[in-house]
Amino acid sequence: MADNNSIATLAEPDNVAVPPQPTGKSRAFYMSFLAICVTTFLSAIDLTAVGTALPTIAEALHDNKGDFTWVGSAYALASTAFILLSGSLAEAFGRRPIVLISIAFFAIGSAIAGAAQNMNMMIAARAIQGVGGGGILALSEILVADLVPLAERGIYQGLIGLVWAFASSIGPPIGGALANANLKAWRWLFFLNLPMSGFAFVLVIVYLSVKRPEGSIRSKLAQVDxxxxxxxxxxxxxxxxxxxxxxxxxxxxxxxxxxxxxxxxxxxxxxxxxxxxxxxxxxxxxxxxxxxVPAYPTIPLDVIGNRTSLAGLLTTAIHSITSIAVIYYMPVYFQAALGANPLRSSVEMLPTALVISPFAFFAGAGISILKKYRGVNMLAWCFTIIALGLFTLLRDHTPTAKWVGFQVLVAAGFGMLFSAPVFPILAPLPPNRAASALALFTFTRAFFQTWGITIASTVLQNELERNLPSAFVAQFPAGYEIAYISIPVIRAMDPSDPLKGQVQAAFALSMRTVWQVMVGIAGIGLLACFLMKDVPMVNELDETYALKEAKDKKVVDVEKR
Incomplete structure (x- = not known):
C-alpha cells in the first residue's frame, strides 16, 4: 500500500502556500451546473419516492413471495455495475454523450416500471433504471470536479446536497400521495420521470458544452475494460x-x-x-x-492506495448503508407500528428530508471556509450514532415530539455526510485523477446502498418471525417475507382488536433491532475518520474536460497579450 504522506505531497502543487484566487464564473458554467442539478434531482426523487410507495406496489403486483426487496436491490445493483463503466466511458469519449445515454436508460426503465404487470417485470425495469441512475450519479460528481477546483468546491457540493435534499423532501409525499390514491396511481410515480428526463436531456444538449478528449476511436476503446x-x-x-x-x-x-x-x-x-x-x-x-489488470483497472488502485482516500470511501460506504436503511424502513415503522397510511407516513418523514438539506450545504461551505474536512466528518458521525441510538427507543406509542426530534438529529448527520466524504477522497490526489476517484466514490455509495437495504430487510424479517403473534403470522404462507405485504392487512384490522396492538408492538420491537445493528455499523464510520489526514486542498482543474467557453476565453486573453 502506498505511503499516504508521499501521495499527499505529490498532490500539493508548488503554489499551495499562495493559492490562486477563485475565478469568476461564466454563464456557460452556471447553465452547465444547472444541468447537473437537474440530473441529480431526477435520480434523488426516484430513490426516495419508491421507498414510501413500496408496500402499495407490492400489494398491487400481488407480491406474495417477498420479491419486493429486489425493487430496491435491482436498481442499486444495476447502478453499481455501470457506475465505474460510465466513468471509464466518460474518460474516453467525453462527458456529455455518456450523460445523455444515462438519461435515456433512466427514462426507458421508468416507462417499463410504470407499465409493469408483475413483480418480475418491475424488477427488470428497475435494473434498466439503475443503469441510467448510476451513470447520472457518477457523471454529476465528475462534472462538478471538472468545473470547480477542490478548494472552491464546498459551496457547489453543498448546493448539490441542497438539490438532493429538496428532491428527498418532496419524493416521499409524492410517492405517498400516489400510493394512497388507489392501486393504480402509483404507476405515475414512474411516468412522471419521463417529462423530467426530457427536460434534463434538452438542458444537457443545449448547455453542457465541455471539451472532449483527443485521440482516435481505437485508442479510446482501448481505455475501456x-x-x-x-x-x-x-x-x-x-x-x-x-x-x-x-x-x-x-x-x-x-x-x-x-x-x-x-x-x-x-x-x-x-x-x-x-x-x-x-x-x-x-x-x-x-x-x-x-x-x-495491467492498465485502466476498473477500481483505481492509486485511490485506494492511500489511507485518507480509503477512509473517505469507508465513510461513504457506511453512510450509504445507514442512510438507505432509514429512508426505506422508517416508512415501515410509521405504517406498521403507528398505523399511518402511505401519505401520512411520507409527511412524517419530512423532518428527515427537510433537515438534510441545510446541513448538506453547511458542511460543504464549512469545509471550503476552514479548508479542513476531518472534523466535519467526525461531527457528522457523532450526530448519526447518537440519533440511531435514540431510534432504538421508538415504540408503537412513541409521542410525535420524540420521533420528530430523533429524525432531526439523524438528518443533521446524514446531511453532512452527503457532502463531507468526497473531500478526503480527492484531497490527496492530483486533479487529473478526480474523475476515476469520483466514479469509485459513486460506485461505493450505490454498491453499499444495496447492502443497506438487504441487511435491514434481513434483520427485520428474522425479528418479525420471532416477535409477531402466531395468530397473525398464520394468515400468510410459510416462508414468505411479510414486512411489506402485511402492512395493508394491519391497516385493515379493527382498532379494537387486541391482536392489532400486539402486531404493531411487535413491529416496533423488531425495528429496534434494525436500529441497533445500524448503530454498530455507524461506529465503523466514526473509526474510519481517524485514518484521515487534513491534506491541503488544491485550487486547480484538469483542463482536459473544461468548458469550451472557458478555453476559448483563455486563448483570446493570450492573443491579446
Whole structure:
C-alpha cells in the first residue's frame, strides 16, 4: 500500500502556500451546473419516492413471495455495475454523450416500471433504471470536479446536497400521495420521470458544452475494460435470475443468501450457505482480477492506495448503508407500528428530508471556509450514532415530539455526510485523477446502498418471525417475507382488536433491532475518520474536460497579450 504522506505531497502543487484566487464564473458554467442539478434531482426523487410507495406496489403486483426487496436491490445493483463503466466511458469519449445515454436508460426503465404487470417485470425495469441512475450519479460528481477546483468546491457540493435534499423532501409525499390514491396511481410515480428526463436531456444538449478528449476511436476503446462491459451487459440480462460474474454476481448471490436466511430456509441450509459463500468468493475473485489488470483497472488502485482516500470511501460506504436503511424502513415503522397510511407516513418523514438539506450545504461551505474536512466528518458521525441510538427507543406509542426530534438529529448527520466524504477522497490526489476517484466514490455509495437495504430487510424479517403473534403470522404462507405485504392487512384490522396492538408492538420491537445493528455499523464510520489526514486542498482543474467557453476565453486573453 502506498505511503499516504508521499501521495499527499505529490498532490500539493508548488503554489499551495499562495493559492490562486477563485475565478469568476461564466454563464456557460452556471447553465452547465444547472444541468447537473437537474440530473441529480431526477435520480434523488426516484430513490426516495419508491421507498414510501413500496408496500402499495407490492400489494398491487400481488407480491406474495417477498420479491419486493429486489425493487430496491435491482436498481442499486444495476447502478453499481455501470457506475465505474460510465466513468471509464466518460474518460474516453467525453462527458456529455455518456450523460445523455444515462438519461435515456433512466427514462426507458421508468416507462417499463410504470407499465409493469408483475413483480418480475418491475424488477427488470428497475435494473434498466439503475443503469441510467448510476451513470447520472457518477457523471454529476465528475462534472462538478471538472468545473470547480477542490478548494472552491464546498459551496457547489453543498448546493448539490441542497438539490438532493429538496428532491428527498418532496419524493416521499409524492410517492405517498400516489400510493394512497388507489392501486393504480402509483404507476405515475414512474411516468412522471419521463417529462423530467426530457427536460434534463434538452438542458444537457443545449448547455453542457465541455471539451472532449483527443485521440482516435481505437485508442479510446482501448481505455475501456471490455470484460467489465460484458459482465455489465450480462448483469442486465440476468438481473431477475440473479446470475452474473465477479462483483455483480458475487453481491447478487450473497444478497440472495442473506435474504433467504431464516425466512425461506434455515441459516444452516445449503440454500442459504451456498449462495452466500459463493458470492463472497466471487467478490474476492473480483479483487484479485482488479489487482492483476495491467492498465485502466476498473477500481483505481492509486485511490485506494492511500489511507485518507480509503477512509473517505469507508465513510461513504457506511453512510450509504445507514442512510438507505432509514429512508426505506422508517416508512415501515410509521405504517406498521403507528398505523399511518402511505401519505401520512411520507409527511412524517419530512423532518428527515427537510433537515438534510441545510446541513448538506453547511458542511460543504464549512469545509471550503476552514479548508479542513476531518472534523466535519467526525461531527457528522457523532450526530448519526447518537440519533440511531435514540431510534432504538421508538415504540408503537412513541409521542410525535420524540420521533420528530430523533429524525432531526439523524438528518443533521446524514446531511453532512452527503457532502463531507468526497473531500478526503480527492484531497490527496492530483486533479487529473478526480474523475476515476469520483466514479469509485459513486460506485461505493450505490454498491453499499444495496447492502443497506438487504441487511435491514434481513434483520427485520428474522425479528418479525420471532416477535409477531402466531395468530397473525398464520394468515400468510410459510416462508414468505411479510414486512411489506402485511402492512395493508394491519391497516385493515379493527382498532379494537387486541391482536392489532400486539402486531404493531411487535413491529416496533423488531425495528429496534434494525436500529441497533445500524448503530454498530455507524461506529465503523466514526473509526474510519481517524485514518484521515487534513491534506491541503488544491485550487486547480484538469483542463482536459473544461468548458469550451472557458478555453476559448483563455486563448483570446493570450492573443491579446
Amino acid at each position: 471490455w470484460l467489465y462491459v460484458f459482465l455489465c451487459a450480462l448483469r442486465l440480462s440476468l438481473i431477475v435470475l440473479s446470475g452474473n460474474a465477479f462483483v455483480i454476481v458475487g453481491s447478487g448471490l450473497a444478497i440472495i443468501g442473506l435474504t433467504w436466511g431464516g425466512i425461506r430456509y434455515p441459516w444452516a441450509s445449503a440454500q442459504v450457505l451456498a449462495p452466500l459463500i459463493i458470492g463472497l468468493v466471487m467478490l474476492a475473485v473480483f479483487g484479485v482480477y482488479e489487482a492483476k
